[in-house]
């Protein structure tokens with residue numbers, strides 16, 4: 001799979017059918033055994049990929065949608081959403097346990113190993129090359145969010161962000177893990193005027209679904225999302241959701257700045 005997806009504007013999203021919304025904002029089939037699958041979106045030119053090495057190593061190589069410069073002008077954030085595996089960045093081997101993350105700078109050559117590993121890759125345009133760094137889930141101090149009464153207790157692990165130790169050009173990325181009994185993420189929701197955000201839901205049971213809320217605050221829409229599916233949130237779209245079971249998700253942003261707190265909360269009373 002190598003998809004080049006155009007943007008849909010807010011006005012069209014208000015009136016889009018369920019299928020049109022899914023075609024524009026939902027990413028299905030990203031993780032296929034023994035394959036690298038990619039999607040490039042016109043929203044902040046973000047690239048996402050699912051890499052499932054199975055028996056043999058796989059490389060992230062040139063992608064048709066990116067044209068002649070290919071991956072050479074991009075930085076990458078990676079999270080292992082499967083079993084243990086290895087990412088090789090320009091010959092250097094990084095072992096990634098489940099939920100571990102990795103940053104790889106502009107123009108890195110990337111290959112992936114490990115039967116059982118499932119790598120989620122996010123690429124953003126980058127103006128300079130910065131050093132690769134592994135971010136261990138176990139060693140990252142989480143931010144505690146939500147409460148039990150609101151079924152939203154969760155831990156947010158910031159891997160690559162403006163206030164952190166791993167440098168990036170524009171990419172921000174982390175993992176949010178819901179506590180047992182929690183189903184809500186990112187509520188009340190918010191907007192980022194200067195960034196695009198992509199969520200990848202994972203650790204959701206097979207028959208589980210997340211009702212993902214999107215759209216302008218006064219014209220909300222929803223997507224029914226299964227495990228290992230991603231949702232693109234343009235700058236005009238809220239991003240929030242409630243699951244039929246607990247889950248985790250990778251959030252990743254690209255855009256004008258790396259100030260993680262640069263967001264506009266939307267009061268619940270203003271949602272329509």
Ligand SMILES: O=C(O)C(=O)C[C@H](O)C(=O)CO
Pocket residue numbers: 145154156176185186187197239251263
């Ligand atoms: O659970 C949450 O809340 C989040 O993970 C919020 C995301 O980081 C986000 O949406 C940042 O814009």
